[in-house]
Amino acid sequence: MxxxxxxxxxxxxxxxxxxxxxxxxxxxxxxxxxxxxxxxxxxxxxxxxxxxxxxxxxxxxxxxxxxxxxxxxxxxxxxxxxxxxxxxxxxxxxxxxxxxxxxxxxxxxxxxxxxxxxxxxxxxxxxxxxxxxxxxxxxxxxxxxxxxxxxxxxxxxxxxxxxxxxxxxxxxxxxxxxxxxxxxxxxxxxxxxxxxxxxxxxxxxxxxxxxxxxxxxxxxxxxxxxxxxxxxELKLIGKMVENEARRQKTLMGIREELEKRFGGKVDFGYQAVDLTTIFENTGSKLFKGAIGKGHRIFGMRMPKFKGLLGTEVGEGRRFGTELSDYAKMNAGVAGIMHSDEDLSKYGISEKEAREAEMKLSLE
Ligand SMILES: [Zn+2]
Known part of the structure; x- marks a missing residue:
């Protein structure tokens, strides 16, 4: 280090x-x-x-x-x-x-x-x-x-x-x-x-x-x-350095695991698909509010990522949070959620989740 x-x-x-x-x-x-x-x-x-x-x-x-x-x-x-x-x-x-x-x-x-x-x-x-x-x-x-x-x-x-x-x-x-x-x-x-x-x-x-x-x-x-x-805070410098080192180490571990799963280079060849129509009558307040403002909902398949997005990379931060921050900064999206999470906490029904999954697997 x-x-x-x-x-x-x-x-x-x-x-x-x-x-x-x-x-x-x-x-x-x-x-x-x-x-x-x-x-x-x-x-x-x-x-x-x-x-x-x-x-x-x-x-x-x-x-x-x-x-x-x-x-x-x-x-x-x-x-x-x-x-x-x-x-x-x-x-x-x-x-x-x-x-x-x-x-x-x-x-x-x-x-x-x-x-x-x-x-x-x-x-x-x-x-x-x-x-x-x-x-x-x-x-x-x-x-x-x-x-x-x-x-x-x-x-x-x-x-x-x-x-x-x-x-x-x-x-x-x-x-x-x-x-x-x-x-x-x-x-x-x-x-x-x-x-x-x-x-x-x-x-x-x-x-x-x-x-x-x-x-x-x-x-x-x-x-x-x-x-x-x-x-x-001077007192927190040591802790901040340790946290950052741990975060980088965990992310490298995830990269290694992905390379193993992909058998070499991680190939992420999937495109984002517009899923807005599935959520037109949704009970999810978050989605309803976004669609009401004219925003759209996109989905993407992430094969071989199962179980990784929830990996904790630091206090209260997961790999999913890292990706979400990156997407917010570089793609201008409001946030991302993933199927390793409990989607019902966003008010998304099982039926909607299934339909989204189906539409994504067809693309
Ligand atoms: Zn002056």
């Missing part, structure tokens, strides 16, 4: 590119509507994701509180010089992590298309390289330490626009990424705690909920590399 941790910690300093304090919104402010337009970057190319977002013509609404934002946050004034206090704290953290501090801090930009940054990009700078953390199980490398600006926090949707508040935008963050030499959950826990301890000993980092975020990269042998985003 290989695990890497990436920590984002807010520094206890004013904003990175203006003179605003890093405090929550309070009192009066302005509301600003914006659209973002995709433009070519330094290499003359338009970012594909940005272009797609532009096509969606997304509108953004920014709340700009007077006490915690100025024209820099709303992208109406060029950024000022980088906050020297924030750089000092970042350098101190680099030294504590035995990293080489760079000769010159260069500001780069990362495209951000979700509106959380008014400029359409996030500014980030490398401060230290090749750091390390000593642990009970050997050294863990820290290849890069960056200082970057926090995004604005999303408040929700208003009149078709995504609504953000600019109080958080531009607060200084330090980003510490380890190399993937962490060996298991317990080790990940130790690394996270040690890094957290080093950050706090400076006495110059913000404390409290939301001021530290940790992303985990977990990969097991033969499995995929999975990123777990935004872990805020």
């Amino acid at each position: 290989k695990v890497g941790i990436e920590i984002h910690q807010r520094l206890d300093a004013g904003k990175l590119f203006c003179n605003c304090p890093s405090v929550p919104a309070e009192g009066d402010g302005a509301s600003i509507y914006r659209r973002q337009r995709a433009v070519a970057g330094e290499l003359g190319k338009i970012d594909a994701a940005a272009a797609q977002e532009f096509v969606r013509k997304r509108q953004f609404l920014y709340e700009a509180p007077m006490n915690a934002s100025c024209l820099v946050e709303s992208d109406d004034e060029p950024p000022h010089d980088m906050n020297p206090t924030a750089i000092d704290i970042a350098v101190e953290i680099c030294l504590l992590l035995e990293a080489k501090v760079v000769d010159e801090v260069q500001v780069m930009r990362k495209t951000v298309i979700d509106g959380s940054n008014t400029g359409g990009f996030q500014r980030t700078s490398i401060v230290g390289l090749d750091g390390k953390l000593r642990t009970s199980r050997g050294e863990v490398g820290i290849p890069v330490i960056c200082i970057e600006e926090e995004s604005s926090g999303i408040l929700g949707e208003e009149g078709g626009a995504a609504k953000f508040c600019l109080d958080r935008l531009g607060m200084p963050l330090i980003e510490i990424a380890t190399d993937p030499t962490i060996v298991d959950g317990e080790h990940a826990q130790e690394v996270a705690e040690k890094l957290g301890g080093i950050l706090r000993t400076t006495g110059k980092v913000q404390r409290g909920i939301g001021t530290i975020r940790q992303d985990l990269n977990v990969s097991t042998e033969g499995g995929a590399r999975v990123e777990i985003k935004g872990a805020q």
